Every structure is written in structure tokens, then in C-alpha cells.
Amino acid sequence: MGTITLELDNFINPAVGAEVSFHAISWNAGRKQSFIPSGGNLHYHSLPSGGTVEHSHEFGELIFLLSGSIIHRVNGEKQLLEPNSVVFVRPDDRHGFLPAPGAPDCELLLLSFHLELFVTISRYLEDDAFLHRYTESVLPAVFRVPESRMNELSLELLSLNAQGITPAIRKIRFKVLLAELFTRFFLPQEAAPGSSDAPEWLESLCEKMKTPENFIPGLKRMQQLSGYTPEYLCKVFRKHLDRSPTEFINELRINHAARLLADSGESIAELAYRLNFQSLSRFYHLFRKQYSCTPAEYRKRALAARRLL
Known part of the structure; x- marks a missing residue:
């Protein structure tokens, strides 16, 4: 089966411009996949060990691996994702997942967001250098964060699915989180004066x-x-x-x-x-x-x- 494209309207609330979901994944020896949806955008999957169908998006996506390991098959290559990894997937990336050796299951968060949010971040920063760094490499960038920070991020993201939060407030909080993540990982870091002992x-x-x-x-x-x-x-x-x-x-x-x-x-x-x-x-x-x-x-x-x- 060829690559499929996931459409924006099927995954993102247009009033918010972003969506977060939790996925618990286990692997089976068959060819069928099944999942059990739950409240608060929580999903429990049983996937075939041969891997998932490769797909691309009409939107951006961040993968937060909370526990376990998984093989990220992307653009013809394979990335081993381990706990506390953050992956910045671009719309043109063709990707899917395979089980990692010795890892029967894993848990991850998916943060999907409308590309118009890049315009907001660029205006806020008065600079689009982060966007060039985000798109320039062939494979999506993978970063590791401290476990404590990953726990904070996951709780903060999942709290946005709580009832009672208006779409306007959710949109603002998503913008703040995305701005923090992109500036943290995709803006050049200046070395502190005197930090190097090189002549x-x-x-x-x-x-x-x-x-x-x-x-x-x-x-x-x-x-x-x-x-x-x-x-x-x-x-x-x-x-x-x-x-x-x-x-x-x-x-x-x-x-x-x-x-x-x-x-x-x-x-x-x-x-x-x-x-x-x-x-x-x-x-x-x-x-x-x-x-x-x-x-x-x-x-x-x-x-x-x-x-x-």
C-alpha cells in the first residue's frame, strides 16, 4: 500500500489549531490493527508486528515518547526512539512505526498543529530562523529531554484536553508550548563568554x-x-x-x-x-x-x- 495523507480537518479542531492525544501501543503477531478510544483523547492500540502504514500529513506533528521504545520509519530510514525523545515531524515526511527489538509496547503523545501557527511564532520572534532549521535536514530532528521535563510536558499537554477549557484558552496555551519547544531546539545557542578553553x-x-x-x-x-x-x-x-x-x-x-x-x-x-x-x-x-x-x-x-x- 502506498503512502496516505492525513487531512487537517480529521485531526485538528479548527477553533484551536492544535490537538494532543495519548497512545499506548502493543504489538501482535497478526495483520490486523485495532484500537480502543477513551475519554480525553486517550487511545489504546494493538498493532501488527509488520508495522503501520506509512503516511504524511497536511499539518505538523510532534512525537513525545514517554515509555518503551519504538522504531520510527521515516523517509526510507529508521530512527530508534527511546524514552524522553521528542521528534519534530514535517508535513512532507513519510513515516510509520515498527516494533523495537525487545520492546513489546510503548506510550507516546502526539501533538498535531496547524502550520499557520508558524506565522504566529515567527511574528512573535521577529525571526523565522527556527523554521529553516526545522525543515533543512532530510530526517526529522530528534532530541532527548530530561525525564522530569518530559513528565511536566506530558501533564501540561494532557491537561489541555480537560473539560471546561475554552478553545480560545487552549489555542493560547498551545502557542506558548510550541514557541517554547521550537525556540529551545531550533534557535542557535550563543556560547557563554569564557565557556571554552580553546585558544x-x-x-x-x-x-x-x-x-x-x-x-x-x-x-x-x-x-x-x-x-x-x-x-x-x-x-x-x-x-x-x-x-x-x-x-x-x-x-x-x-x-x-x-x-x-x-x-x-x-x-x-x-x-x-x-x-x-x-x-x-x-x-x-x-x-x-x-x-x-x-x-x-x-x-x-x-x-x-x-x-x-
Whole structure:
């Protein structure tokens, strides 16, 4: 069966613009799925061990894994979700679920929300950088939160299903929660002054290397800019950045390649050659390692994700 699309009107109260539901999942050896709905948007599922049908949405969705583990099958890849994970699913993501090895059941919350809420958050922040970070990766972002914070979030979300709360108040509280979550995870964090013990010359070198005219030439340019030997550079990078100079440069090149794949029609082979990779196979290996997909798959999904913007 192909991917199905879940429609907005079937899942979200239009007067609120968001909806939260609790799901307890167990797996069975058959092919049929069943669920028992309960009050307060609580659902109890028995699902086939072969997994659920893949689907996409007309809306955004956050997954909060409260207990157990589950395999999130998304965009042709698999993510293992463990307790206290938060997953930011985009409308164009094709996803479903599989049982995790040794995990017979799990509990999760689903927060579905209308994409118009992004406009509200952008106006509030006077910045849409969070939205670009939300959509730029091929796989949906997964974050872990402390158990105490997950407990607070789950109680706060489920309380919005209580009777007596007007749609207007529910909408405001959903906006506050979404603004907190997106700003917490998708806005760049400034390092506190003096928080790093890296030498100033290394920080300056790393900033200079972030420009294409420096990271494309690679190690030779780094050595010219620093004035240090390759052996000493490697020692300092390992100590302060936990990676080699080559790994640092390749990460910059791959991130730049991802932007070019999304924004230009340049062929993958030409792009790899221009960015000074040793070979096309080396480029594919590094790209897949960093983005969990091939460059061609990334280009296709990045173009599809633009519809959100």
C-alpha cells in the first residue's frame, strides 16, 4: 500500500489549531490493527508486528515518547526512539512505526498543529530562523529531554484536553508550548563568554575556515592560515574539538554541498569535484554518513520541503 495523507480537518479542531492525544501501543503477531478510544483523547492500540502504514500529513506533528521504545520509519530510514525523545515531524515526511527489538509496547503523545501557527511564532520572534532549521535536514530532528521535563510536558499537554477549557484558552496555551519547544531546539545557542578553553587562535582559525575560499582548498589553506604543522593542528583539534582537521573541513564541505544541492541545479559529480573531494565515491560516503541519505535523495526531499516556506 502506498503512502496516505492525513487531512487537517480529521485531526485538528479548527477553533484551536492544535490537538494532543495519548497512545499506548502493543504489538501482535497478526495483520490486523485495532484500537480502543477513551475519554480525553486517550487511545489504546494493538498493532501488527509488520508495522503501520506509512503516511504524511497536511499539518505538523510532534512525537513525545514517554515509555518503551519504538522504531520510527521515516523517509526510507529508521530512527530508534527511546524514552524522553521528542521528534519534530514535517508535513512532507513519510513515516510509520515498527516494533523495537525487545520492546513489546510503548506510550507516546502526539501533538498535531496547524502550520499557520508558524506565522504566529515567527511574528512573535521577529525571526523565522527556527523554521529553516526545522525543515533543512532530510530526517526529522530528534532530541532527548530530561525525564522530569518530559513528565511536566506530558501533564501540561494532557491537561489541555480537560473539560471546561475554552478553545480560545487552549489555542493560547498551545502557542506558548510550541514557541517554547521550537525556540529551545531550533534557535542557535550563543556560547557563554569564557565557556571554552580553546585558544583564541583556534577559534579564529575555525571562523576563517567556514568560508568556501578556505574550506574548499582544505588542509593546505588551514596550515597557511595557522602557521602550525599538520601534527600540531591535529593534536589541538583532537583536544578541543574532538575531531581531526580533516573531519572538521569535510563537515564544512558536506554542509555546503547540502545547501548547493537544495539551491542549485549543478550535477552531483560537478559539485563533488568543485568542492575538492578526493572522489565521487568518497563524497557519497561522507554525505550519507552525515545526512543518512544519498545526495540525490537529499536534493529531492529538500525541494519538497520548500513547500513549507
